[in-house]
Amino acid sequence: MSAPRAPLSRRQWLVGAGGLALLALVPGGRARAQAPGRVIVAGGDLTEIAFALGAGDQVVGVDSTSAYPEAAAVLPQVGYLRRLAPEGLLSLAPDLLIAAPDAGPPAALEALSAAGVQVETGPEGDDVSVVPRKIAFMGRLLGREAEAEALAADFSARMARLEASLEGIEDRPGVLCLLSAGRGAPLAAGTGTSAAAVIALARGRNAVTGYEGYRPLSAEAAIAAAPEVLLLPAHAARAMGGAEAALALPELAATPAGIAGRAVVMDGMALLGFGLRTPEAVAELARALHPDQAAGIAG
Structure with missing residues (x-):
């Protein structure tokens, strides 16, 4: 298991070995961050989105709720999302941890952040309106914003077709x-x-x-x-x-x-x-x- 890393400066974060991203030049000489190379996802819903966006090759570990798709189920597991251990997470040398809102404990996430790992928590919500926000959140973090827009549009269309087909049902058991x-x-x-x-x-x-x-x-x-x-x-x-x-x-x-x-x-x-x-x-x-x-x- 590698020793915890010291917190990185913003420039070290972008260009250092094992940092979140490399620097790429864009018009005007500005720099933009590319997608992270090594990602752990703790939350089955977020894992499914990562793979649907075509970012499965960036995911190096998942939590025990991430059993779908099959390609995610065979990845190294870091435990249950509410009982994450920083040692197990750091052993996978991640650049980024994407966590569900109820992931924790907080001390584990703080330890990862202190070790130089970017920690991002997904949007909260217990209804269908949160799904497009989850998709946009994942697209931004994984450098797949165009794919996220298309995926969110497809999701909304599928929900609209379903809801239209249910309109005539009145009995509610x-x-x-x-x-x-x-x-x-x-x-x-x-x-x-x-x-x-x-x-x-x-x-x-x-x-x-x-x-x-x-x-x-x-x-x-x-x-x-x-x-x-x-x-x-x-x-x-x-x-x-x-x-x-x-x-x-x-x-x-x-x-x-x-x-x-x-x-x-x-x-x-x-x-x-x-x-x-x-x-x-x-x-x-x-x-x-x-x-x-x-x-x-x-x-």
Whole structure:
């Protein structure tokens, strides 16, 4: 493992070996920064954008949420994005760390910055409007601004086609989204969450409205919510022993979803990450919630 580097001056940052970028002359003798050569991305949504922009060859490491595309999944991993260790990150000699807003801990990011690594944090947001901002952010950092404009336009067009195909759907079944919480009670998505936003986009109704964020699900709360559909990210379904086992939990067995055996399991990053696959994820969930109208749903 290489020793931490001392902070670099702006000129050293641009022209030094291992710095963020080289200097290139432009008309008038001014200098501009080229794209960084060695990038670590911590955040599956941002990783997907980097590869879609054609910058995958710049990415030398990713976090454990970056399992898509396959080319990213085989790269060296630096751990879970909320528990990053500066030693592991520095061992990959990065020029730039691009991190999701909830990446950390802060001390790890500060250690990287002190070692001369540029640290950039992506835009926050738990709804579809954040995706074009993520694309523009990645395009700027990776020197792919033209590609980012085209990618954002394509994303917006796909979302517009999907939303147009959902306009005639009026029935909104109650959906309960659960996340696993180790050995404790599963966490139910309340208001103000990415799960609630995706459910609404798919013309569903979030069954939990009494609080914001994620909280442990009690039997009383589950019965009061009366969900018609249980929604599980794939990693949560595995932790609970599968969808059938989740529906059989005492908290859920007596709910309409438990009685009907109605559960939907989806890729967690596609479902909750608000990235490039959001149109496909919303369409998949909408078809599951409205099977009689599935054929007309775009995406």
